Amino acid sequence: DAGITQSPRYKITETGRQVTLMCHQTWSHSYMFWYRQDLGHGLRLIYYSAAADITDKGEVPDGYVVSRSKTENFPLTLESATRSQTSVYFCASSTSGASYNEQFFGPGTRLTVL
Amino acid sequence: DQQVKQNSPSLSVQEGRISILNCDYTNSMFDYFLWYKKYPAEGPTFLISISSIKDKNEDGRFTVFLNKSAKHLSLHIVPSQPGDSAVYFCAASDSGTYKYIFGTGTRLKVLA
Numbered sequence: 001d002a003g004i005t006q007s008p009r010y011k012i013t014e015t016g017r018q019v020t021l022m023c024h025q026t027w028s029h030s031y032m033f034w035y036r037q038d039l040g041h042g043l044r045l046i047y048y049s050a051a052a053d054i055t056d057k058g059e060v061p062d063g064y065v066v067s068r069s070k071t072e073n074f075p076l077t078l079e080s081a082t083r084s085q086t087s088v089y090f091c092a093s094s095t096s097g098a099s100y101n102e103q104f105f106g107p108g109t110r111l112t113v114l
Numbered sequence: 115d116q117q118v119k120q121n122s123p124s125l126s127v128q129e130g131r132i133s134i135l136n137c138d139y140t141n142s143m144f145d146y147f148l149w150y151k152k153y154p155a156e157g158p159t160f161l162i163s164i165s166s167i168k169d170k171n172e173d174g175r176f177t178v179f180l181n182k183s184a185k186h187l188s189l190h191i192v193p194s195q196p197g198d199s200a201v202y203f204c205a206a207s208d209s210g211t212y213k214y215i216f217g218t219g220t221r222l223k224v225l226a
Contacts, residue, residue: 004157031212042118042203042216043158058213090157097212100146100165105157 003027006091006106013081014114021076021109023091031094032074033103034058034066036087043090049074050097081113117141118206120217128225133191135220137204140185144206148214149178149189152201161202162189194224 004025013019023032030051035043035058045058047066055066063085065077074093078085088110092103119138127133137147145166150158164171164178164187171178177190191198201221205214 035216040218042120042218043205043214044216045213048213092157094212098209100163100209102148102160102163103214105150105159107155107157 004091004093004104004106006089006109008109009107010110012112012114015081015083017081019078019081019111021078021089021091021111023074023076023106025072025074025091025093025104025106027093027095027104028071029093029095029104030071031097031103032068033092033094034064034074034076035090035092036060036085037090037108038087046076046089078111081111083113085111086113087111115140116218117144118204118215118217120202120204120220122220123218124221124223126223126225127194129196130193133189133194133198133222133224135189135191135202135204135222137187137189137217138185139187139206139215141206141208141215142185143208143210144215145209146207147178147180147187148205148207149176150203150205150216152203152219158203191222194222196224196226198222199224 034046049055049068091106148163149161152158
């Protein structure tokens with residue numbers, strides 16, 4: 001099916017473990033984004049990518065690593081998970097970087113770090 | 115420091131009445147504003163947007179108003195329907211970047 005998907009939808013892990021959240025879009029959108037949603041903070045941008053092999057930091061990048069070897073995939077890795085990274089993570093994509101181009105969001109991954 | 119603020123965490127409205135959701139921003143460089151709607155266990159979906167060159171944009175039951183001098187925008191839903199019950203996020207962007215800054219969201223409940 002066309003669209004933007006995230007996997008897993010739910011994940012429980014332990015402090016110190018490495019976790020990778022996957023994001024896949026079928027639209028060939030150039031831009032992709034990772035956000036986290038926390039109570040009292042709304043959605044905050046973690047990392048974004050303008051194209052394959054081009055990534056840059058957002059508001060809250062510490063503790064996260066991204067890569068984008070293919071246009072359609074944008075995985076987010078927590079190298080050593082901490083309890084403060086318990087959150088709901090959303091991936092989004094957009095045709096361009098222009099602010100008037102809406103971002104399309106995936107369904108989210110709920111991550112719990114024990 | 116929150117650059118985009120939604121000061122009402124929740125709002126309840128009777129079906130058929132008007133829902134008014136408010137959003138304030140502090141950064142005068144913001145020139146594009148959007149509203150997203152989010153249902154539980156789903157990602158946010160785009161609802162309506164407005165450029166700073168306008169003060170109003172309408173799309174069916176949804177109207178967004180922008181008051182640049184007050185750094186305030188509002189979303190009006192008329193008439194409200196039970197299916198409108200969701201969390202609404204406002205977002206702001208500086209056209210010089212492609213990053214959205216989101217507010218904390220307002221949970222709207224439309225009572226049948």
